[in-house]
Amino acid sequence: MVTINVGVLLAVIVVMRLRRRTQARSRVEERNTxxxxxxLGIVIAPxxxxxGIYNVIKQLVSGISQAGT
Structure with missing residues (x-):
């Protein structure tokens, strides 16, 4: 029996779609990507x-906002 991790599958799809040249993409393809x-973000978030990614981004934004004041 083969199991497929949904997060891994979505990551592969995203990488394959982003490898295409930008000029060759239509608006529909951009929206689908x-x-x-x-x-993928919704699957990875919990x-x-x-x-960990959320905490890093939160610290980065906090540092930038403190530097601006």
């Missing part, structure tokens, strides 16, 4: 990896 990236 954005939806795949959004779905995982420890997603929480």
């Amino acid at each position: 954005a939806l795949f990236v959004l779905a 995982t420890p990896l997603g929480q």
